[in-house]
Amino acid sequence: SQESMEKGRKTADAGADCSLRPGVGQHQEEAPRTKHCVKAAKEHLIPEDLNKVLENKVMETVSDLYHVKVSVVEMTCSGDADSEGIVSKSVSSHSDLIPGVYEGGLKIWECTFDLMDYFSEAKIEFRNKTVLDLGCGAGLLGIVALKGKAERVHFQDYNSTVIEEITLPNVVANCINEGSSREDRKASKPPAKRPKNAEASTEVLNKCRFFSGEWSEVSQLLLSSNKPFSKYDIILTSETIYNPDYYSALHDTLAQLLDKNGRVYLASKVHYFGVGGGIYLFEKLIEERNVFKSSIVKTIDEGLQRCIMEMAFKDSS
Numbered sequence: 001s002q003e004s005m006e007k008g009r010k011t012a013d014a015g016a017d018c019s020l021r022p023g024v025g026q027h028q029e030e031a032p033r034t035k036h037c038v039k040a041a042k043e044h045l046i047p048e049d050l051n052k053v054l055e056n057k058v059m060e061t062v063s064d065l066y067h068v069k070v071s072v073v074e075m076t077c078s079g080d081a082d083s084e085g086i087v088s089k090s091v092s093s094h095s096d097l098i099p100g101v102y103e104g105g106l107k108i109w110e111c112t113f114d115l116m117d118y119f120s121e122a123k124i125e126f127r128n129k130t131v132l133d134l135g136c137g138a139g140l141l142g143i144v145a146l147k148g149k150a151e152r153v154h155f156q157d158y159n160s161t162v163i164e165e166i167t168l169p170n171v172v173a174n175c176i177n178e179g180s181s182r183e184d185r186k187a188s189k190p191p192a193k194r195p196k197n198a199e200a201s202t203e204v205l206n207k208c209r210f211f212s213g214e215w216s217e218v219s220q221l222l223l224s225s226n227k228p229f230s231k232y233d234i235i236l237t238s239e240t241i242y243n244p245d246y247y248s249a250l251h252d253t254l255a256q257l258l259d260k261n262g263r264v265y266l267a268s269k270v271h272y273f274g275v276g277g278g279i280y281l282f283e284k285l286i287e288e289r290n291v292f293k294s295s296i297v298k299t300i301d302e303g304l305q306r307c308i309m310e311m312a313f314k315d316s317s
């Protein structure tokens with residue numbers, strides 16, 4: 001609803017106001033400047049018992065995909081999610097569900113739908129590709145890539161609660177229902193009650209990894225880990241350039257994680273009123289850094305102006 005969108009926007013913006021801005025915030029004197037509010041990276045493993053992931057979750061369908069009902073998560077988890085490990089707990093929260101800095105991953109932002117439309121229009125091929133859904137929130141973009149037979153899909157969100165309570169359940173619900181019919185989904189039968197092919201779903205889930213934390217920390221974790229890691233052919237990112245304070249970290253993360261011939265598809269509002277970010281400012285940073293070439297491949301004019309940007313390394317083929 002419009003109301004919950006506004007609520008989401010406000011909390012996201014409030015979070016954006018504090019986090020990662022060195023030296024700004026309530027604990028300026030106690031905390032070392034460089035470490036203030038920077039959220040460590042963590043990998044979230046998929047629990048063996050998949051039913052546990054969907055326990056207490058109510059699913060709805062959004063653009064023909066399963067998505068957990070966030071209002072139910074808020075009711076069932078409120079107050080018990082204290083795992084964020086964020087230095088400053090006094091800044092924004094989302095109904096107590098997310099302690100500390102919240103970056104907006106609990107709701108599906110409209111550019112996600114723009115990017116999904118663009119995938120079909122531009123016939124973007126995910127088959128056999130390695131894909132990262134960066135700043136994933138619900139993870140619908142990565143789920144579309146999985147359904148498009150990507151070889152590997154990784155999901156990242158700033159908040160661990162979002163990964164555990166929203167992204168992971170969404171991926172599991174959509175994977176274990178790969179074989180279910182459109183009619184089943186239309187009837188909104190709970191995913192666990194439908195016939196499922198356990199082997200097929202495990203195979204799809206084995207393609208996925210889940211990470212929380214700040215971008216530069218996550219990229220460090222990936223690059224320094226002893227698990228094999230190959231750079232991404234495609235990085236998808238929607239509504240992640242609202243705050244100019246993050247541009248440097250975002251740009252460097254894309255540069256570190258994208259394969260030399262890979263592509264980034266970034267969906268964004270043209271301007272984020274109140275926070276100051278927007279596509280032109282991000283374009284300017286791209287030009288200054290001189291690492292990527294970028295082009296606006298689509299603009300959407302209804303409502304707030306939005307666009308899709310494609311990025312590739314300057315020396316890519």
Ligand code: SAM
Pocket residue numbers: 012020103104105107108109110111112134135136137138156157158159213214215216237238239240246249
């Ligand atoms: N992509 C989702 C969508 O379109 O619905 C969520 C968009 S939400 C507004 C912004 C996302 O970017 C959040 O998922 C948040 O976790 C992530 N994010 C923002 N700033 C970040 C940062 N500095 N480090 C890591 N993740 C960040």
